[in-house]
Amino acid sequence: MTAVEPRAATEPGGTGPEETGPGGTSPVTTGSAAPTATSWLARRNPTVKAAILLAASLATLGFLDPRPLLALYALALVAVAASARVPARTLLLAQVPFVVFGVGLVAVNALSRPGTPLVEGAPVSVEGLTVGVALALRGLVIGVLTIGFLSSTPPRDLMVSLVQHARLSPRYAYSILAGHRMLAAMPARWATVRAAQAVRAPLRRGRPRFGLADAGRAAFALLVTSIRSSERIALALESRGLGERPRTVWRPVPIGRADVVLVLLVVAGWAAAVVLAISL
Amino acid sequence: MSETTERRPSRLPLRDIVLMVMLGVVFGFLYWALVQAWNGLAVAMGPAGDLAQHVLLGGWLLVAPIAIAIIRKPFVGIIAEVIASVVEVVFLGSPVGPLLLVAAAIQGAGSELPFALTRYRQFGWGVYALSGLLGAGLVFVWSAFRFGWFGQDILALRLGMQLVSGILLGGLLAKVIVDRLYGTGVLDEFAIGRAGAADRGPVVRRER
Numbered sequence: 105m106t107a108v109e110p111r112a113a114t115e116p117g118g119t120g121p122e123e124t125g126p127g128g129t130s131p132v133t134t135g136s137a138a139p140t141a142t143s144w145l146a147r148r149n150p151t152v153k154a155a156i157l158l159a160a161s162l163a164t165l166g167f168l169d170p171r172p173l174l175a176l177y178a179l180a181l182v183a184v185a186a187s188a189r190v191p192a193r194t195l196l197l198a199q200v201p202f203v204v205f206g207v208g209l210v211a212v213n214a215l216s217r218p219g220t221p222l223v224e225g226a227p228v229s230v231e232g233l234t235v236g237v238a239l240a241l242r243g244l245v246i247g248v249l250t251i252g253f254l255s256s257t258p259p260r261d262l263m264v265s266l267v268q269h270a271r272l273s274p275r276y277a278y279s280i281l282a283g284h285r286m287l288a289a290m291p292a293r294w295a296t297v298r299a300a301q302a303v304r305a306p307l308r309r310g311r312p313r314f315g316l317a318d319a320g321r322a323a324f325a326l327l328v329t330s331i332r333s334s335e336r337i338a339l340a341l342e343s344r345g346l347g348e349r350p351r352t353v354w355r356p357v358p359i360g361r362a363d364v365v366l367v368l369l370v371v372a373g374w375a376a377a378v379v380l381a382i383s384l
Numbered sequence: 385m386s387e388t389t390e391r392r393p394s395r396l397p398l399r400d401i402v403l404m405v406m407l408g409v410v411f412g413f414l415y416w417a418l419v420q421a422w423n424g425l426a427v428a429m430g431p432a433g434d435l436a437q438h439v440l441l442g443g444w445l446l447v448a449p450i451a452i453a454i455i456r457k458p459f460v461g462i463i464a465e466v467i468a469s470v471v472e473v474v475f476l477g478s479p480v481g482p483l484l485l486v487a488a489a490i491q492g493a494g495s496e497l498p499f500a501l502t503r504y505r506q507f508g509w510g511v512y513a514l515s516g517l518l519g520a521g522l523v524f525v526w527s528a529f530r531f532g533w534f535g536q537d538i539l540a541l542r543l544g545m546q547l548v549s550g551i552l553l554g555g556l557l558a559k560v561i562v563d564r565l566y567g568t569g570v571l572d573e574f575a576i577g578r579a580g581a582a583d584r585g586p587v588v589r590r591e592r
Contacts, residue, residue, distance in 0.1 A: 154482070157481070157482050158482040158485070161481055161482050161483050162483070162486075165529070165530060168532065209531065212435065212536075212538075213532065213536065216536045216537045216538050217535060217536050217537070218535075218537065235532050235535075238532075239531055239532050246480075246481040246482075246483065247481065249481070250473070250477075250481040250482070254474070254477050259474055259475060262474065275398055275401055276401055276467075279398070279401045279402045279404075279405045280405055280467065280470065280471070282402065282405065283402075283405035283406060283408065283409040283467075283471060284409075284471075284475050286406065286409050287409045287412070287413060287471065287475055287476075290409065290410070290413045291413075294413075323414055324561075324564065326410060326413075326414075327407075327410050327561070327565065328565065328568055328570050330406050330407075330409070330410045331403065331406060331407075331565070331570045331571070332570055333406070334399075334402045334403045334405070334406035335399060335402075335403075335573065337402050337406075338397075338398045338399040338401075338402040338403075339399075341398060341402070342398050342399075346398065
């Protein structure tokens with residue numbers, strides 16, 4: 105009750121916190137100086153990009169025809185390479201997991217789906233092959249878009265933008281960012297637990313044994329230490345006033361006219377690719 | 385979003401939110417390690433690699449029942465699953481992409497339903513098993529739609545594998561983990577610790 109009055113006093117014009125920060129108009133600069141940080145896509149609003157990514161991924165579910173999906177895949181590859189400035193080699197290497205997954209999808213569907221056989225006597229059906237290829241292409245389209253999103257969006261900007269523009273509670277946003285920090289420390293923690301285990305482990309041919317049970321024990325130790333540190337983090341965040349409203353945002357992430365252009369470009373490109381592929 | 389600063393009783397304390405994030409991070413990290421190992425298996429098994437994944441499906445359900453059992457508040461299972469998927473997609477770069485968030489929300493809802501029906505008061509083996517069963521069953525419908533499983537000869541095999549995996553890895557294993565965590569004393573400050581203190585008398589807390 106008492107905290108309502110100071111809020112009204114500090115925000116006389118009723119403006120949101122996003123307009124009070126110092127860097128509202130300057131381009132976004134983050135701690136990690138990634139080479140892609142200056143690309144056109146990297147300067148777009150993360151919330152808008154995330155919304156486009158989710159909408160585009162859901163839209164691929166509407167197709168079970170490989171032709172429009174192939175057109176969308178080609179378009180997405182070109183668009184991501186051009187707008188996010190992802191190096192060709194990185195883009196190709198990032199495709200490998202999707203291709204592997206796609207090969208499995210094609211094989212399982214071609215073999216396990218009833219229909220007219222591709223070759224007389226062979227267990228491969230035309231329908232199964234078509235559906236399998238379409239599903240694999242779906243994964244590839246979503247994959248390319250995800251690569252474009254992740255390579256052009258620093259996590260910190262995404263979280264700040266979600267607080268500003270998507271009404272995500274700062275309590276969740278800052279908790280997730282704290283979790284991000286912990287994630288970076290996770291391999292080191294794992295190594296510490298493993299080292300402690302290795303000291304006590306019985307030797308096999310001069311080396312400490314590390315079986316499945318040891319892996320489970322290490323994972324459990326990781327869980328226990330992480331729960332303890334989560335209590336400490338919560339205490340630290342609360343002692344810095346998190347959870348008290350209102351909050352101002354340091355280095356706010358802007359949303360502008362170019363973000364509208366991005367949405368229009370995606371919708372137009374998507375429609376053009378689908379119409380062209382189906383009419384051909 | 386109400387503008388008053390008065391705390392609504394349904395609002396989660398920051399400690400519980402950070403715990404859910406931390407569970408998501410730890411399991412995200414462990415899943416990442418697991419996925420690396422599984423990828424090799426999938427390549428080695430060729431066409432059957434797609435099927436082999438179902439054996440591990442229950443593991444992806446673990447976060448929800450664990451978070452519910454510790455925090456004991458409505459929607460915690462759904463929120464915990466979604467946070468874990470955010471960690472997987474945004475920070476670990478999961479190839480599944482944003483559709484993982486949708487799957488996570490469905491999984492969380494399925495896992496949470498049995499606990500919600502007992503009004504977050506019963507945490508026996510049966511409730512955990514049902515949680516794993518429903519979590520796996522609900523998300524199966526979504527996966528089947530997404531990967532076009534309907535019309536395949538092996539639909540029933542897929543469903544059976546996922547349900548069994550859900551019960552074992554996504555339900556019963558969660559109870560084992562929660563009970564062991566409770567035994568270490570790290571959960572004393574959470575709802576499970578307070579409930580336990582009322583039910584079973586004082587717990588011997590290990591020195592930190």
